[in-house]
Amino acid sequence: MTAGTLMPYDEALERFEPVLGLETHVELGTRSKMFCGCKTTFGAPPNTQVCPTCLALPGALPVANAMAIESTIRIGLALNCSIAEWCRFARKNYFYPDMPKNYQISQYDEPLCFDGYLDVEVNGETVRIGIERVHLEEDTGKSTHVGGATGRIHGADHSIVDYNRAGIPLVEIVTKPIPGTDRLAPDVARAYVTELREIMRSLGVSDVRMEEGSLRCDVNVSLMPRGASEWGTRTETKNVNSLRSVERAVRSEIERQAAVLADGGTIVQETRHFHEDTGTTTSGRSKEEAQDYRYFPEPDLVPIAPDPAWVAELKAALPELPSVRRKRLQAEWGLSDLDMQAMHNADAFDLVEATVAAGAPAADARKWWMGELARRANETGVPLAELAITPAQVARVTELVASGALNDKLAREVLEGVLGGEGSPDEVVEARGLQIVNDEGELSAIIDKVLADNADAADKVRAGKIAAAGALVGGVMRASKGKADAARARQLILEKLGVSE
Amino acid sequence: MSLIRKTAAQLGSMIAAGEVSAVEVAEAHLDRMAEVEPKVQAFLHVDREVTLEQARAVDARLRAGEKLGPLAGVPIAHKDIFTTRDMPTTAASKILEGWRPPYDATVTARLREAGLVILGKTNLDEFAMGSSTENSAYHVTRNPWDLTRVPGGSSGGSSAAVAAYEAPLSTGTDTGGSIRQPASVTGIVGMKPTYGGSSRYGLIAFASSLDTPGPFARNVLDAALLHEAFSGHDPMDSTSIDAPVPSVVEAARNPDIAGLRVGVVKEFSGEGYQTGVLARYHEAVKLLESLGATVVEVSCPSFTTALPAYYLIAPSECSSNLARFDAMRYGLRVGDDGSRSAEEVMALTRAAGFGPEVKRRIMLGTYALSSGYYDAYYGQAQKVRTVIAREFEAAYQQVDVLVSPTTPTTAFAIGERADDPMAMYLADLCTIPSNLAGNAAMSVPCGLADEDGLPVGLQIMAPVLADDRCYRVGAAIERALESRWGGSLLSQAPEL
Numbered sequence: 001m002t003a004g005t006l007m008p009y010d011e012a013l014e015r016f017e018p019v020l021g022l023e024t025h026v027e028l029g030t031r032s033k034m035f036c037g038c039k040t041t042f043g044a045p046p047n048t049q050v051c052p053t054c055l056a057l058p059g060a061l062p063v064a065n066a067m068a069i070e071s072t073i074r075i076g077l078a079l080n081c082s083i084a085e086w087c088r089f090a091r092k093n094y095f096y097p098d099m100p101k102n103y104q105i106s107q108y109d110e111p112l113c114f115d116g117y118l119d120v121e122v123n124g125e126t127v128r129i130g131i132e133r134v135h136l137e138e139d140t141g142k143s144t145h146v147g148g149a150t151g152r153i154h155g156a157d158h159s160i161v162d163y164n165r166a167g168i169p170l171v172e173i174v175t176k177p178i179p180g181t182d183r184l185a186p187d188v189a190r191a192y193v194t195e196l197r198e199i200m201r202s203l204g205v206s207d208v209r210m211e212e213g214s215l216r217c218d219v220n221v222s223l224m225p226r227g228a229s230e231w232g233t234r235t236e237t238k239n240v241n242s243l244r245s246v247e248r249a250v251r252s253e254i255e256r257q258a259a260v261l262a263d264g265g266t267i268v269q270e271t272r273h274f275h276e277d278t279g280t281t282t283s284g285r286s287k288e289e290a291q292d293y294r295y296f297p298e299p300d301l302v303p304i305a306p307d308p309a310w311v312a313e314l315k316a317a318l319p320e321l322p323s324v325r326r327k328r329l330q331a332e333w334g335l336s337d338l339d340m341q342a343m344h345n346a347d348a349f350d351l352v353e354a355t356v357a358a359g360a361p362a363a364d365a366r367k368w369w370m371g372e373l374a375r376r377a378n379e380t381g382v383p384l385a386e387l388a389i390t391p392a393q394v395a396r397v398t399e400l401v402a403s404g405a406l407n408d409k410l411a412r413e414v415l416e417g418v419l420g421g422e423g424s425p426d427e428v429v430e431a432r433g434l435q436i437v438n439d440e441g442e443l444s445a446i447i448d449k450v451l452a453d454n455a456d457a458a459d460k461v462r463a464g465k466i467a468a469a470g471a472l473v474g475g476v477m478r479a480s481k482g483k484a485d486a487a488r489a490r491q492l493i494l495e496k497l498g499v500s501e
Numbered sequence: 502m503s504l505i506r507k508t509a510a511q512l513g514s515m516i517a518a519g520e521v522s523a524v525e526v527a528e529a530h531l532d533r534m535a536e537v538e539p540k541v542q543a544f545l546h547v548d549r550e551v552t553l554e555q556a557r558a559v560d561a562r563l564r565a566g567e568k569l570g571p572l573a574g575v576p577i578a579h580k581d582i583f584t585t586r587d588m589p590t591t592a593a594s595k596i597l598e599g600w601r602p603p604y605d606a607t608v609t610a611r612l613r614e615a616g617l618v619i620l621g622k623t624n625l626d627e628f629a630m631g632s633s634t635e636n637s638a639y640h641v642t643r644n645p646w647d648l649t650r651v652p653g654g655s656s657g658g659s660s661a662a663v664a665a666y667e668a669p670l671s672t673g674t675d676t677g678g679s680i681r682q683p684a685s686v687t688g689i690v691g692m693k694p695t696y697g698g699s700s701r702y703g704l705i706a707f708a709s710s711l712d713t714p715g716p717f718a719r720n721v722l723d724a725a726l727l728h729e730a731f732s733g734h735d736p737m738d739s740t741s742i743d744a745p746v747p748s749v750v751e752a753a754r755n756p757d758i759a760g761l762r763v764g765v766v767k768e769f770s771g772e773g774y775q776t777g778v779l780a781r782y783h784e785a786v787k788l789l790e791s792l793g794a795t796v797v798e799v800s801c802p803s804f805t806t807a808l809p810a811y812y813l814i815a816p817s818e819c820s821s822n823l824a825r826f827d828a829m830r831y832g833l834r835v836g837d838d839g840s841r842s843a844e845e846v847m848a849l850t851r852a853a854g855f856g857p858e859v860k861r862r863i864m865l866g867t868y869a870l871s872s873g874y875y876d877a878y879y880g881q882a883q884k885v886r887t888v889i890a891r892e893f894e895a896a897y898q899q900v901d902v903l904v905s906p907t908t909p910t911t912a913f914a915i916g917e918r919a920d921d922p923m924a925m926y927l928a929d930l931c932t933i934p935s936n937l938a939g940n941a942a943m944s945v946p947c948g949l950a951d952e953d954g955l956p957v958g959l960q961i962m963a964p965v966l967a968d969d970r971c972y973r974v975g976a977a978i979e980r981a982l983e984s985r986w987g988g989s990l991l992s993q994a995p996e997l
Contacts, residue, residue: 052604056825058597059584059606059703063739091821093870097843102824159843161829294870296879299710299818301739 005259006280009183009251012223012258018185019231020178020250021220022129024196026171027139027213028071029206034138034169035062035105042212046162054167056100061300064089068136068169069112069304070314071205075171076113076134077315078199084112086305089136089298094291098141098161106137106172108295112304118199119323120191121344122184124337129192130176141166171205177231185221185254190247193217194344197243198322201350210242217246219274221253223261232257233267237281239274249274253281322349329353333362339370346374348384354391355398364398365391372412376419389418396425409482410434436485440492443476443484447492450475461497469493504529509575509669509723516563516574523563523574527556527618530576534620534667537997542642543652543662545581546589547621552576555587559616572726573616578668580659581622582629583609583714584703588619592705593637594627596854597832606703607738608672608714608731615730620668623658627856628823629679629707631655632928635919636858643915644687646955646994650912653683653928656717660687663717665997670727671717676708677811678908678932680715681944685907685958688946688990690724690975691717693932695965696939697742699728700735706822708815709740711936719991721945721976725753728968744966747941752969756976759793763974764900767800769931775910777950781957782906785947788981789904789974799900801892806885807934808926813869813882814937820866823859826851861922890938897964902974905931907944907958935962943971945979946990956990 007015033040036053052060073083090108113134119126142165147157173196181188197215200208208215222234235257240249252274257267271284320328326349330340333356343349348369355365369384373394377384397414400406406414406429417428429435450472451458460468469490476489494500504512504526515521531549538544559574584590584602591597605613613619626636634642634657642657644650645665652661656673660683663671673680675693684691692715699714706712716727728749735741765786770779790796828834828850829843836849855863869878896903908928918924935942944958959978963970983989 052602055830057584057602057604057831058590058592058600058705058825059602060604061702061738063737093821093824095824095827095844095847097827097829100825100830102827103821292872294821294867294872294875296817296821296870296875299708299740300706 004256005263006252006255007258007262009255012254013183015226015262016223016254016258017179017226017228018181018250018254019222019224019234020175020181020185020189021234022175022178022189022192023218023220023236024173024193025216026075026173026200026206026208027215028068028169028171029204029214030065030067030071030169032065033167034065034068034136035167038167040168042214044164046160046164049164050166054100055163056102062105062298064301064304065169069306071169071203072112072134072136072171073306073311074203074314074318075173075200075205076116077311077318078203078321079113079116079118079131079134079173081113081116081131081134083306083311084110084114084304085308086110086303087112088303089301090295091298093294096140097159098143098163098166100141100163100166104137104140105298105301107135111135118192118195120188120195121323121341122187122191124341127181127188127191129178129188132174132176134171134173137170137172139165139168139170179231186247186250189219189250190243193246194243195322198349202319202322202325204319213241216241219246219249219253221250221257222267223254223257225261232261233269235267235270235272235281237272237274238284241276245274245276248279249281252279256281333366335362335366339366342370346370346384348374351385351391351394355394358392358395360395360398361402364401365394368394368398368415372415376415387419388421389415393418393425400425400429405429405436406434407436407485410436433481434483436483443480443489444492446476446479446484447489447496450479451493451496458497461493461499464499466494466499466501505533505666505669507669508720509572509718510726512575512669513571513573513726517571523556523559523616523618524553526574527552527576527620530620530668537645537665537667540643540648540997541645541661541665541667542640543623543658543665543667544578544621545591545593545624545637545639545658548588551587552618552620555613555618559618562616569616570730572612572670572730575617575670576620576668577612577617577727578620578623578659578662578671579609580625580656580671580673582625582674582705583672584705585609585619585622588622590622590705591639592628593625593639594854594856594859595638595833596826596850600832602703604703607700607735609703611731612672617670617730620662623656623662623671625658626655627859628705628819629655629674629676629712630819630858630862632678632682632925633913633915633918634658634683635915636856638856641915644912645997646688647912650914650955651686653686653908653912655679655683656691657683659717660684660689660691663687663689663719664991664994669719670723672727672731673715673717674704674707675713675715675932675936676711676815677936678929680717681932681942681958681960682908682928684717684944685946685960686912686956688956688994689717689719690721690943690945690979691715692724692728692943692968692971693935693941694728694732694968695742695747695941696936697740698746698941698966698968699732700738700741702735702737706818708818709822710818711811711815713936719989721972721979722750722753724943725749725972742966747966747969749969749972752972753976756973756980758789758974758977761794761902761974762900763789763794763796764799764896764903765796766804766903766905766931767798768802768804769905773909773927773930774906775950775952777952778906778908778910778957781948781950782959785959785978785982786904788978792977792981794974797900799896799903801889801896801934803885803888803892804934807889807937808930810882810885810889811929811933811937812865812926813878814886816862816866817869817879817882818866819859820863820870823855823863826854858922886937889934893934893938893940893964901963902970903962904974905960905962907931907960911950911953911955911957931960940965941968941971943975945975947978947982948990949993
């Protein structure tokens with residue numbers, strides 16, 4: 001299966017209009033599984049967090065996790081959904097080795113939450129994305145295919161299954177079709193997933209780590225010729241495991257579908273797989289061959305009937321949502337839209353906010369997180385939040401700079417030391433001897449030595465070639481290992497040589 | 502009188518009083534089993550040493566002064582569809598041959614805790630699908646009244662064991678009549694509690710919305726004692742009702758039915774019913790009247806649609822419930838020689854491991870749930886179910902209990918209906934409506950049919966959580982009939 005030809009993005013958008021749809025799965029961070037009491041710790045040895053229920057032993061029964069239901073309702077409320085007054089779980093029947101019961105307990109035509117929306121900001125404009133439904137289901141086990149070249153089941157020698165993940169609560173959030181995004185479709189998709197992730201975090205319902213699979217996204221894309229009123233056939237792209245991939249998958253699918261349509265072809269309704277390495281999608285199984293899931297109401301579980309008064313309480317107790325918080329912080333910090341957008345994209349809000357809370361001026365906090373630290377994160381491929389430095393430590397560095405104890409160059413060295421595990425900022429300053437040289441006597445001695453060692457340059461300055469002083473300042477900085485205050489050194493050099501600017 | 506002829510209540514009192522030990526009682530029953538099992542074949546699994554070990558443990562608990570229930574030390578046989586951690590559990594299917602569960606069902610765990618001693622696991626129609634126990638993948642069980650006849654089903658091993666005096670008590674499950682019909686054709690008492698009144702945790706599922714664990718005994722009081730011992734809310738079963746257990750023992754001890762309103766279901770009579778069955782049934786109704794009950798005829802026209810609705814709902818649920826038997830984690834595995842995919846091994850295992858009736862129902866259910874057919878079959882059947890529940894409700898506005906024959910005929914001959922699924926399904930005609938509505942219902946012996954001398958059962962149906970009414974009426978008619986017969990109906994059974 002090759003990726004096929006692509007039409008350049010600009011040309012594709014001149015000829016076609018995209019319609020998007022996003023299905024997002026979020027693993028809830030409940031302590032126990034959806035239908036049994038097993039733990040949900042990530043990374044435990046295989047098949048150690050299992051019991052008769054999540055292994056589907058004969059006779060075992062599910063009991064719904066009340067906290068998972070509450071979390072799902074809170075997610076629905078945060079997404080402006082209506083909450084069902086009565087709904088049921090349903091069985092989705094299909095055989096797969098990593099699904100112990102060979103049916104998944106999910107929800108079918110009676111989702112817990114429905115008909116909401118989420119506003120996201122793209123290029124300074126608000127785009128309202130309709131939410132079709134939010135429902136609760138259980139995760140499957142995890143298959144590892146051994147012996148093949150691709151790690152996929154085809155060609156594998158054998159497969160091993162870990163049921164630790166089987167039965168972890170999973171919330172599925174499905175958007176309504178999103179027309180009208182035009183050339184911003186990839187950005188809208190990314191902004192939506194980013195916003196969703198922040199909402200999950202603010203609700204505290206999931207750790208939403210895309211790389212660990214606790215947030216997984218399927219991207220639906222269709223194209224229609226410009227001016228057409230009927231939407232095209234859509235594809236569903238799976239295996240989209242990062243925010244950047246969401247953006248790339250949409251873009252790639254637009255380029256691919258445009259090429260197929262322009263060539264007189266038709267789009268097949270199918271599942272496609274996204275490949276991180278090439279940024280393209282390839283065909284998976286076709287929906288026409290797809291199975292009939294034979295949904296029916298789950299007879300092992302009683303219906304869910306949330307008391308409207310309780311739902312109202314949950315709604316009243318929702319935390320400040322990320323978009324509201326961003327507007328408040330922008331006003332408090334006095335930062336530009338552009339700065340705010342950049343911080344949003346870099347996932348730096350919590351860090352900057354915590355740094356400000358620890359006493360740093362907002363502009364300084366933004367500068368360090370979005371500058372030096374973002375650069376380091378990029379270089380090492382670690383998310384910003386996982387750098388080995390705390391917002392309090394960054395705040396301390398800004399404080400040292402503000403007090404004149406450090407200059408920016410030294411501050412970067414302190415950050416490097418902290419990231420390198422050398423201790424707190426003060427410990428790094430102490431251990432590396434990074435205080436600015438404020439002692440006039442010490443500075444004067446260094447200058448005297450530099451002037452003696454660079455008699456030619458000193459003479460040039462005395463003769464009026466003040467530009468030559470730069471080399472002498474550089475010498476002082478080198479001699480002081482960067483700890484001298486360069487401006488003060490220049491002043492003293494000129495004084496000692498009896499010239500003025 | 503030998504220990505095996507005693508009632509469970511008597512045995513419990515004797516053990517509590519120290520007149521006899523649990524070990525002696527267990528040994529008496531194990532000896533009886535050794536004697537009659539070659540003829541009856543009620544059991545799939547017996548382990549004398551495990552049983553005696555349990556009995557010794559109960560004796561020790563009693564000696565230590567532990568306060569146990571009224572059935573402590575009394576032996577019991579469990580239908581082999583409840584998981585037991587010290588005995589294999591197969592649901593009479595080859596697909597689970599030799600499987601040893603790592604956990605106890607709630608029913609078995611509660612009875613173990615109450616000091617009952619497990620004699621063994623009894624035979625059944627594979628996965629409880631059938632009305633004769635002929636669908637067992639292992640062997641046929643025989644009716645102690647006539648060894649050429651079936652003991653009913655699906656809980657036929659449990660009914661035969663109690664009727665053959667191999668066990669004073671046994672457990673069963675009733676999905677469409679699987680306790681009441683076998684009780685009826687073996688001349689004993691069988692009760693289907695209110696759905697949700699007894700826990701399904703550890704009961705290997707056939708049809709989740711219908712499966713109900715219940716007791717078998719030789720008399721109404723024993724059944725009530727057993728019912729009370731394992732019933733009540735279970736947090737492990739979401740469909741379990743969080744309400745007090747109806748006072749069934751008290752009802753069985755106080756069988757006063759003066760002023761009780763009894764409804765005779767008009768639709769369950771006439772054509773298709775054996776003459777001798779109808780004769781005993783009509784006498785039983787008259788007897789209730791003579792005991793002070795008011796009898797009225799009640800029409801429930803939708804009850805005649807219960808059977809087809811049941812044969813869509815139960816197979817639909819079973820097609821999904823039995824999907825877990827896939828050779829991956831337990832049970833039979835066929836064809837895993839390193840050359841086949843997991844899907845091929847699953848298919849080969851299921852083809853070899855399931856019997857024909859199980860396959861028939863999986864196919865029926867898969868079809869009924871299929872896209873495009875769902876509304877016409879499963880959806881329609883659920884509507885019928887709602888209508889039936891409403892008819893019950895309307896009937897219970899007029900009367901306290903409803904009565905009917907338990908099953909249209911006495912025990913049929915082994916092999917007689919084996920090749921005719923429709924004829925087999927008719928055995929549950931009168932019992933299925935109570936399953937669809939989730940109501941309580943009991944079968945109690947009401948005599949022998951003149952033409953074949955085989956037992957006839959009276960079905961007593963009551964509203965949800967009014968299980969005590971079944972026991973009150975059952976005990977009243979039992980007392981009146983036994984004084985007429987001069988003993989239990991079972992005492993008229995031929996010696997084995």
